[in-house]
Amino acid sequence: MKRTIILTALVGVVIALMALQAGASLVPMSFGFPQMTQSSSLTAFQKDSAAATDNEAAAVAFPTAVDSVNSVFGTSFPTISQTSLQSQLLNSVKFQNENSNFAFAYPFLSIGGSPIPSMGLL
Numbered sequence: 001m002k003r004t005i006i007l008t009a010l011v012g013v014v015i016a017l018m019a020l021q022a023g024a025s026l027v028p029m030s031f032g033f034p035q036m037t038q039s040s041s042l043t044a045f046q047k048d049s050a051a052a053t054d055n056e057a058a059a060v061a062f063p064t065a066v067d068s069v070n071s072v073f074g075t076s077f078p079t080i081s082q083t084s085l086q087s088q089l090l091n092s093v094k095f096q097n098e099n100s101n102f103a104f105a106y107p108f109l110s111i112g113g114s115p116i117p118s119m120g121l122l
Contacts, residue, residue, distance in 0.1 A: 038102040046094040056084040 060080040 035103065035105045037104075038100075040100045042096070042098040044094070044096040046092075048090075048092040050088070050090040052086075052088045054084070054086040056082075058082040 058081065062079070
């Protein structure tokens, strides 16, 4: 009798499992990996030149003849002259080279439902 009860229970479990719908909770599948790459290069060369010259001169000369205006002082003041010369020459050279690379890839299609996306991308 014990054997019959156990056998009946096992047959009942098998029938119950056959009646249930089959299903699985799978992680979504991803197809394709689009890639984005970017490369840039910058080269700059700069040359500057500047030249400046400053030439100044001054001359003061009093008349040597005695007239009514200069009668008090006469020819007591000498002739004054001044000369100044300045020159500057400037040169500058600059060079710059810059390279930059960037790469990025990601899955673009996921099929299936799961709380955690595929490839661990949250």
